[in-house]
Amino acid sequence: MSSTDIKTVNLEKGCPNCEGTYYVRDYKLSRLICRGCGKVLEKDIKDMGPEWREYSQEEKNRRSRSGPPITEVIHDRGLSPTISQKNRDAKGNALSPDSRYRMYRLRKRNKSAKITDQKDRNLSTAFSEINRMSSQLGLPRSIREIASRIYRKAIEEDLIRGHSIEGISSAALYLACRTTETPRALKEIANVSYAKKRKIGRGYRYLSRELGIDLVPRNHIRFVTRFGRELRLSTDTITKAIDLVKRAREEKMVSGKSPLSIAAAVLYIAARSNGEARTQAEIAGRTFITAVTLRNRYEELVEDLELDLGS
């Protein structure tokens, strides 16, 4: 599936199902899909206005032949040419010792031109870290690019001084998840980062403050759908869990509580009352919280929403 078939877009109005605002346009199937809950929101998106058009085959070819895509992920945006390490000419023949030496000089010069100063070195380290962590977490390219953009901006604003590259790149990655409403726990990032969770936590707040990046409150429902799927719960159970979240929100029971623990609690209740019970340890592990917190949250919900678990 090529990148022109799938595009992540941010629309003004939220998804009626989960309230998310980020959607995926799948041009191959001509559908608009909510990224939060997977609901198909529009069937025939070819009618969706001028921001999208179908490229002719010719245009597609031209675009794909014009070199590597310009991305944020490579520190020089992929524009500087590289010189092959192999001592071969274009036909694959070995080079004479004379031209070998010339190639050596050329490589050396190209290299030093590529990474000119500390700033670029810093950027390429950070970007490779962002890439590494994203791969381990299975985060899409779009998020890596947003994270890289945030990091680049942080360097330009001179915010890195006194902070570790590790901490800030992890923080940028977490921020990218937050701004795209991708449900990830800070702990997950910390698990694949060389930086400590606490540093990442401080780092992302620091960046959002200094760069003026708005932190919208996390949507519990996104976590419910994600964890629900990972726990292999039926769609019916997940829907029940989402209803519980909505009720809890109406009763003002969620503010100040981690969306992770709310998600864990409603999933536990819904699963149990639907005969798909999961153990507290299983849910707690999946949702990156402890069983104690899960108990506290779910008991509170059962009490305040007057639920009956029937056992």
Added chain:
DNA sequence: CGGAGTAAAAGGCACTT
């Protein structure tokens, strides 16, 4: 083992000095 509960420590947040 799964669930319930507890005390103490740690962490995050709003607010002040």
Added chain:
DNA sequence: AAGTGACTTTTACTCCG
């Protein structure tokens, strides 16, 4: 920038069926 206080979460442990 450090301090305070109310609050949530974690840690570590015990007890029960």
